[in-house]
Amino acid sequence: MPISQFEMLENRLRKNLRHLRKWAQRAQVSCFRVYDADIPEFPLAVDFYEGVALHVSEYQRAHGRTAAEYAAWLEGCVEALTKVFDIGREAVFFKIRQPQKGKQQYEKTGSDEFELEVREGGLRFLVNLSEYLDTGLFLDHRITRGLVREQSSGKAVLNLFAYTGSFSVYAAAGGAASVTTIDLSNTYLDWAKKNFVLNGLMAPQHFFIRADVLEWLRNAGTRRYDLIVLDPPTFSNSKRMSGVLDTQRDHPGLINDCLRLLNPGGVLFFSTNFRRFKLEEGQIRGASHIRDISLVTIPPDFRNKKIHYCFRLEK
Numbered sequence: 246m247p248i249s250q251f252e253m254l255e256n257r258l259r260k261n262l263r264h265l266r267k268w269a270q271r272a273q274v275s276c277f278r279v280y281d282a283d284i285p286e287f288p289l290a291v292d293f294y295e296g297v298a299l300h301v302s303e304y305q306r307a308h309g310r311t312a313a314e315y316a317a318w319l320e321g322c323v324e325a326l327t328k329v330f331d332i333g334r335e336a337v338f339f340k341i342r343q344p345q346k347g348k349q350q351y352e353k354t355g356s357d358e359f360e361l362e363v364r365e366g367g368l369r370f371l372v373n374l375s376e377y378l379d380t381g382l383f384l385d386h387r388i389t390r391g392l393v394r395e396q397s398s399g400k401a402v403l404n405l406f407a408y409t410g411s412f413s414v415y416a417a418a419g420g421a422a423s424v425t426t427i428d429l430s431n432t433y434l435d436w437a438k439k440n441f442v443l444n445g446l447m448a449p450q451h452f453f454i455r456a457d458v459l460e461w462l463r464n465a466g467t468r469r470y471d472l473i474v475l476d477p478p479t480f481s482n483s484k485r486m487s488g489v490l491d492t493q494r495d496h497p498g499l500i501n502d503c504l505r506l507l508n509p510g511g512v513l514f515f516s517t518n519f520r521r522f523k524l525e526e527g528q529i530r531g532a533s534h535i536r537d538i539s540l541v542t543i544p545p546d547f548r549n550k551k552i553h554y555c556f557r558l559e560k
Contacts, residue, residue: 407426473507497525
């Protein structure tokens with residue numbers, strides 16, 4: 246009897262999980278990507294959290310199914326996931342991933358809260374699998390966070406578009422003299438503070454600022470930092486911002502503004518998830534060295550090696 250599509254999905258999930266679970270145990274990683282559109286008929290990203298829950302994103306595409314056919318396909322996917330991971334249906338959180346614009350990136354997608362405390366790099370973070378498109382911890386930046394921690398000792402660190410502050414937590418854990426965390430969303434800043442408290446890192450030298458990063462950079466004045474993390478959304482036209490952000494168009498200005506705030510010898514980590522991104526190196530001023538570190542910052546559990554671009558710039 247020919248193998249069914251759903252049996253193919255089960256087999257691939259089992260194979261990936263068997264391999265990655267061993268790696269995760271060695272690496273002391275408790276949440277990781279198990280599957281990322283490996284089979285064209287199943288364009289899903291499946292992340293396993295703490296061995297108890299799955300966050301599943303379906304990449305939006307034209308599938309040509311009727312509503313009934315799609316419901317049957319979705320049911321088959323969920324059944325395969327619960328069987329392979331030995332979890333209940335209530336622990337599978339399914340989202341549809343599409344380009345997010347403006348304030349959509351801050352909006353809730355659900356109402357039933359499902360929070361977990363996860364471990365990474367000897368640190369702890371709160372994730373929410375149910376209410377938002379993203380969980381609060383971008384797993385593809387695990388290595389980049391480690392690089393920030395390694396280089397933060399005694400440094401004044403600035404984290405822009407900080408989201409839930411995971412880079413900030415790593416910097417503080419690495420012995421940063423100060424960490425300034427900036428985001429437009431009070432929800433995410435409060436989340437960042439919870440992550441600091443969870444790790445016993447809350448201290449007077451660490452600051453949390455709600456601000457439009459574009460406007461804040463224009464008015465930063467004489468502030469200076471030794472290490473800056475710049476990881477902007479691909480696009481945003483939120484009403485709370487003073488302008489429209491397009492990372493491909495605006496990244497030279499953003500990078501130049503950050504370089505202006507760096508002390509001599511300082512380091513800027515710039516990252517973007519825009520798949521067609523091209524660094525306009527000729528428009529960047531004040532960097533003594535620019536290095537593309539994208540490939541070395543993509544973790545082993547990510548099959549897609551273009552999940553992000555990452556650059557290290559020195560002043």
